[in-house]
Amino acid sequence: MKEKEMKSNKPQHIRENNLEYIEFLLKKYTKLSQKELAQLSGLSIVTIKKILETLLENGSVQESDNRSITGGRSARLYEYNPRHKLLLVVQLTETEEQMRGFYSICDMQGKSIYEEVASENALSWVGISTRIRELIDRYEAIAAIAFGVPGVEVQGKLKVIDFPSLLNFELEKNLIKQFDLPIVIENDVNAALLGYSSSFHNRESIAVGLYYPMNFPPGAAIVINGQILNGKNGLAGEVKSLPLEAKWQNYPRIPIDIEKNIREVIQTIISMYDPDRIILYTNPEMVSSNQLKQIEEELRVIYPYIDLPVIKISTFFTEDYMKGLIVRGLETIEDADRFIGNDEK
Known part of the structure; x- marks a missing residue:
């Protein structure tokens, strides 16, 4: 039985829809064979093979170490690779009556693989940007930055913020200029x-x-x-x-x-x-x-x-604040992927 009917679309969108749907199935079911993917999606084995080639090439899918045994034969299993792209989260917040900074690196399923508390003297733009660069150099799969601030950007500048060192600072402009990655800046309460x-x-x-x-x-x-x-x-x-x-x-x-x-x-x-x-x-x-x-x-x-x-x-x-930044950051990566995919058509 098919998982669900593939959504109809214009011909130029079908391939992109198929790629997204196979990724979705592998996220949901963890490990699947080509035959199982064909049964769940309603696509032919030939189409599944072509899709898997593309997903294996871009790293979003990988072969599992395990194999499926059916009728005495073993079949390759495929699984989603949540670390093919990573999200860097920078969270500025008030904790224990002090302003603090936190860095977190998450995979595409929102699981943190690295966390760090910033020292107080490292909360200037110079300190923050230096640490971001170090983390990007260490984790080359970082595909976007989600930056949380206890304030509001108005006309590109932080006009309302509890961090005096960043008041009137053009945060988004400087992040894009220095790191050339998709950026999302979000207010802490939002x-x-x-x-x-x-x-x-x-x-x-x-x-x-x-x-x-x-x-x-x-x-x-x-x-x-x-x-x-x-x-x-x-x-x-x-x-x-x-x-x-x-x-x-x-x-x-x-x-x-x-x-x-x-x-x-x-x-x-x-x-x-x-x-x-x-x-x-x-x-x-x-x-x-x-x-x-x-x-x-x-x-x-x-x-x-x-x-x-x-x-x-x-x-x-603080926990919900971090969770929300991860949600926004992962959406930003997915939006960037769609934009690139549409731009290539």
């Missing part, structure tokens, strides 16, 4: 919410992430049908600029009623986006589960006519 949402097979139509770090103003992210809402200038989610009582420009020197601010921000979000789920990234020192229950009770008084969105506290911001 990436975290995308990473969280990727864990759900049935993604909620609208999910919102709120991030309240210890010593910096909060941020928010909105994901609609699996897509990040950035806005015209990338400022969607800059909740610190809402016309509320909190004056974040003086924080933490002047204390802020965090519980009140969270309730006001959530109220604003519900009125504007009516989300299915809100993830509140913080820690028990900022807001407790009991305080969240109180916030929900107050919101039920304000919105007695609706079911409130699911509101959950999460302490896994």
